[in-house]
Amino acid sequence: MPKDNSIKSVLIIGSGPIIIGQACEFDYSGSQAARSLREEGIEVILINSNPATIMTDPMMADKVYLLPLTVESIEQILEENKIDAVLPTMGGQTALNLCKEADELGVWKKYNCRLIGVDVAAIDTAEDREKFRQLMVKIGIKVAPSRVANSFLEGKEFAQQIGFPLVIRPSFTLGGTGGGFVHGKEDLDAALERGLKASPIHEVLVEKAVLGWKEYELELLRDQKDNVVIICTVENVDPMGVHTGDSITVAPAMTLSDTSFQDMRNQAMLMMRSLGNFAGGCNVQFAQNPETEELIAVEINPRVSRSSALASKATGYPIAKIAAKLAIGYSLDELKNQITQTTSAYFEPALDYVIVKVPRWNFDKFKGANDTLGLQMKSVGEVMAIGRSFTEAIQKACQSLENDAVGLGYYGKSLMKSEEIVEYIKTPKWDRIFRIKDALMQGVTVKTISQVTGIDKWFIYQIQQICSIEKELMNYTLQTLPNELLKDAKKNGFSDAQIAKVMHGDCTDEQVYEKRKSLGITRVYKMVDTCSAEFEAKTPYFYSTFEN
Amino acid sequence: MSQTQKNAILLLADGYVFYGKAFGKIGTTSGEICFNTGMTGYQEVFTDPSYTGQVLIMNNVHIGNYGVKETDVESDTVKIRGLIGRNLEEQFSRIQAKGSLEEYLINNNIVAIEGIDTRALVAHIREKGAMNCIISSEVLDEKELQNLLNACPDMDGLELASTVSTSEEYELGDKHSRLKVAVLDYGVKKNILNCLVERGAHVRVHPAKTSLQRLKEFNPNGYFISNGPGDPAAMPYAIATIKEILKEDKPVFGICLGHQLLALANDIPTFKMHHGHRGLNHPVKNIITGLCEITTQNHGFGVDPEAVRKHPNVEITHLNLNDESIEGIRLKDKRAFSVQYHPEATPGPHDSRYLFDDFVKMMQN
Numbered sequence: 001m002p003k004d005n006s007i008k009s010v011l012i013i014g015s016g017p018i019i020i021g022q023a024c025e026f027d028y029s030g031s032q033a034a035r036s037l038r039e040e041g042i043e044v045i046l047i048n049s050n051p052a053t054i055m056t057d058p059m060m061a062d063k064v065y066l067l068p069l070t071v072e073s074i075e076q077i078l079e080e081n082k083i084d085a086v087l088p089t090m091g092g093q094t095a096l097n098l099c100k101e102a103d104e105l106g107v108w109k110k111y112n113c114r115l116i117g118v119d120v121a122a123i124d125t126a127e128d129r130e131k132f133r134q135l136m137v138k139i140g141i142k143v144a145p146s147r148v149a150n151s152f153l154e155g156k157e158f159a160q161q162i163g164f165p166l167v168i169r170p171s172f173t174l175g176g177t178g179g180g181f182v183h184g185k186e187d188l189d190a191a192l193e194r195g196l197k198a199s200p201i202h203e204v205l206v207e208k209a210v211l212g213w214k215e216y217e218l219e220l221l222r223d224q225k226d227n228v229v230i231i232c233t234v235e236n237v238d239p240m241g242v243h244t245g246d247s248i249t250v251a252p253a254m255t256l257s258d259t260s261f262q263d264m265r266n267q268a269m270l271m272m273r274s275l276g277n278f279a280g281g282c283n284v285q286f287a288q289n290p291e292t293e294e295l296i297a298v299e300i301n302p303r304v305s306r307s308s309a310l311a312s313k314a315t316g317y318p319i320a321k322i323a324a325k326l327a328i329g330y331s332l333d334e335l336k337n338q339i340t341q342t343t344s345a346y347f348e349p350a351l352d353y354v355i356v357k358v359p360r361w362n363f364d365k366f367k368g369a370n371d372t373l374g375l376q377m378k379s380v381g382e383v384m385a386i387g388r389s390f391t392e393a394i395q396k397a398c399q400s401l402e403n404d405a406v407g408l409g410y411y412g413k414s415l416m417k418s419e420e421i422v423e424y425i426k427t428p429k430w431d432r433i434f435r436i437k438d439a440l441m442q443g444v445t446v447k448t449i450s451q452v453t454g455i456d457k458w459f460i461y462q463i464q465q466i467c468s469i470e471k472e473l474m475n476y477t478l479q480t481l482p483n484e485l486l487k488d489a490k491k492n493g494f495s496d497a498q499i500a501k502v503m504h505g506d507c508t509d510e511q512v513y514e515k516r517k518s519l520g521i522t523r524v525y526k527m528v529d530t531c532s533a534e535f536e537a538k539t540p541y542f543y544s545t546f547e548n
Numbered sequence: 549m550s551q552t553q554k555n556a557i558l559l560l561a562d563g564y565v566f567y568g569k570a571f572g573k574i575g576t577t578s579g580e581i582c583f584n585t586g587m588t589g590y591q592e593v594f595t596d597p598s599y600t601g602q603v604l605i606m607n608n609v610h611i612g613n614y615g616v617k618e619t620d621v622e623s624d625t626v627k628i629r630g631l632i633g634r635n636l637e638e639q640f641s642r643i644q645a646k647g648s649l650e651e652y653l654i655n656n657n658i659v660a661i662e663g664i665d666t667r668a669l670v671a672h673i674r675e676k677g678a679m680n681c682i683i684s685s686e687v688l689d690e691k692e693l694q695n696l697l698n699a700c701p702d703m704d705g706l707e708l709a710s711t712v713s714t715s716e717e718y719e720l721g722d723k724h725s726r727l728k729v730a731v732l733d734y735g736v737k738k739n740i741l742n743c744l745v746e747r748g749a750h751v752r753v754h755p756a757k758t759s760l761q762r763l764k765e766f767n768p769n770g771y772f773i774s775n776g777p778g779d780p781a782a783m784p785y786a787i788a789t790i791k792e793i794l795k796e797d798k799p800v801f802g803i804c805l806g807h808q809l810l811a812l813a814n815d816i817p818t819f820k821m822h823h824g825h826r827g828l829n830h831p832v833k834n835i836i837t838g839l840c841e842i843t844t845q846n847h848g849f850g851v852d853p854e855a856v857r858k859h860p861n862v863e864i865t866h867l868n869l870n871d872e873s874i875e876g877i878r879l880k881d882k883r884a885f886s887v888q889y890h891p892e893a894t895p896g897p898h899d900s901r902y903l904f905d906d907f908v909k910m911m912q913n
Binding site for chain 2: 233258290352456457532
């Protein structure tokens with residue numbers, strides 16, 4: 001299906017102020033979409049109440065409105081401009097909500113403005129837990145058992161039917177406020193009361209908690225012909241129970257067999273195709289039982305989301321840019337891969353590196369805040385690192401947190417004994433990854449750590465490799481350090497400062513740098529090219545690493 | 549990579565050398581080098597008979613993470629000749645797994661090398677094309693390796709299908725089914741047979757050099773021409789049989805090597821590709837329906853696009869969206885069709901399974 005030439009001007013709605021859970025990723029998607037539409041000769045009008053964004057720079061759109069994100073502002077813009085279509089999927093839930101509100105008031109109809117890249121009914125289904133559950137049951141996708149309760153007694157009855165552990169999710173509250181896990185009978189009454197009270201309509205969802213299951217996210221794109229591709233598969237290192245925005249995540253998925261992955265891929269495609277009729281991006285989350293490999297669908301977001309920005313950078317596939325083109329009528333097979341410029345945009349990126357995202361929290365600035373991670377997202381930002389191994393990527397990520405960590409394990413070094421650490425890491429907190437490394441250094445087994453944290457053993461084994469290298473390094477001074485070990489440390493993401501700190505005797509990072517330079521152990525630069533080097537890339541970007 | 553691993557060496561026919569660490573069996577192996585960009589399903593890939601004679605680079609940087617499982621196989625043994633990786637993992641995590649990749653390779657006598665800058669190596673192959681290579685963790689002298697490498701046969705003109713075909717006939721599926729498929733086994737993947745059996749077919753699998761007479765004794769409703777390794781042009785026996793099969797006027801379905809053989813049986817030549825297609829993300833457009841499918845591919849030979857386009861009796865059904873290569877054909881006057889890619893996938897996306905439904909429908913009508 002070619003471009004719809006009746007669309008000559010498009011309104012893009014931004015995401016407004018930066019809040020936890022909705023930050024610059026929507027600035028990124030909005031800017032990409034604006035550029036993508038203008039490339040097609042379409043006039044782009046943009047509204048955002050937040051001037052501290054790239055998308056509101058004068059060169060990004062033909063016209064920028066710095067107005068409050070309200071229906072009145074929308075009417076004013078439609079009054080002043082002839083706008084053919086509105087693209088509301090680039091500004092997160094804020095933009096979608098505003099679009100819906102205007103839709104209910106008949107504003108779009110009044111000004112003869114079409115909604116593109118979105119299906120309002122699809123948003124409703126995705127947002128309403130009960131509608132979502134019913135749709136999933138209808139199409140044969142498993143979800144966690146749940147019931148909607150409107151009273152305390154109902155809640156207790158459903159809790160008994162479903163069994164512990166449970167999640168209580170109040171209806172119509174922002175960012176999971178008032179919700180929480182209930183591990184046993186003794187906590188139920190208080191949690192139910194808190195949830196019902198938090199909900200403006202006195203309603204909660206009582207849901208079976210799949211704590212400890214593995215969590216995965218898939219990023220999809222669909223065009224009007226119903227072609228669907230999976231752009232990226234992201235694995236959460238932290239199991240279910242920690243908000244994905246607060247989880248350390250890895251791409252591509254590290255511990256997923258093809259059988260499991262294809263199962264997930266098929267289900268995600270079925271979900272997206274069953275959820276209304278729209279062309280654009282979509283994010284689907286799954287939980288996997290590590291024993292049976294059974295899947296349940298956690299949620300679906302029929303829009304460009306926080307994770308699509310990460311997936312774009314992780315794969316090189318510009319999701320928002322392509323999603324905008326799909327919204328104006330193109331099909332995927334009519335578009336080119338933006339990086340190779342010769343191959344098709346209808347494909348699934350192949351990665352030959354590992355991406356690790358580590359969230360950044362600022363609990364020191366929120367005195368008194370509870371630093372336990374759970375249903376509500378608490379991180380204020382994130383770092384993304386690229387390496388030719390998980391060990392390299394996670395160490396680079398830790399070095400980029402701007403919190404003085406020179407690698408994995410040298411931040412706020414713990415004085416706890418191993419039994420204390422094992423107890424401490426049972427609760428997900430911001431520093432858990434560092435404490436896991438401390439535990440391994442003290443000889444706690446991979447099995448124990450995996451059992452108490454629910455983190456897949458594979459990741460713990462990898463961190464153990466970092467520990468073995470660190471222990472080896474401790475035996476040497478700069479003069480006695482074997483070349484092979486130095487090379488191995490660099491390949492596993494050790495920074496020069498980290499090596500200097502770990503080694504026996506005094507030395508500085510400059511000295512480590514000089515030594516490795518003299519040995520020819522220097523950085524090489526590799527491309528993010530969407531295709532694992534299969535095709536030549538015209539506009540790739542680069543990351544540094546160490547090879548033999 | 550641990551400090552105790554033995555050194556290993558990889559030498560390419562054009563003289564390029566890579567140094568790494570030994571993994572799997574300690575020894576020496578040689579074959580044609582190729583790369584696979586898939587990010588899941590390494591065990592299915594390693595056991596795919598179409599990889600016979602190939603030394604495989606896995607582009608994905610961690611291989612072995614979820615160990616090996618008895619059921620994730622496409623044949624009973626590992627078929628690749630050797631394995632090259634960046635990080636081949638000894639430690640794995642999957643509750644359903646039966647063991648580690650390393651044990652598995654050792655038990656299957658497969659020599660592997662890791663710690664290789666696979667990205668640089670793949671870029672080299674992409675530029676220079678497929679060539680022979682040798683991996684060793686016992687002979688570390690480059691001159692000696694060069695001599696051993698010289699003895700490795702060229703893939704162009706090499707007949708390998710009969711070496712991986714079944715030696716005895718066997719049957720699968722419901723014996724009372726009215727739907728009978730005669731399979732010509734040139735190295736058939738297990739899941740192709742599953743896909744037929746799942747759709748109710750009674751399947752009899754035949755050795756590569758089975759005569760039409762014997763195939764007909766099964767009284768099949770349709771014939772399936774399997775995937776397999778090697779150069780299709782070096783298989784005159786198969787081309788002759790397929791020519792005879794086509795005269796039977798029964799439904800015929802070919803996959804990969806089977807696709808190339810169907811083309812050859814219609815006098816369309818095949819050619820050795822520069823470096824082949826191997827991965828799980830190849831975009832194919834069905835030009836009959838206009839819809840697209842993400843496909844699994846594994847081929848180093850292709851059918852001549854010019855000859856296909858000129859052929860009065862052959863129609864193109866599928867095209868590759870990246871390089872416009874021929875992905876599917878059908879005969880205009882017969883119920884015979886074939887695809888270059890792998891609709892059974894394993895590993896890979898299930899987008900193209902409808903082709904098995906099409907074949908079954910064709911046999912039912």
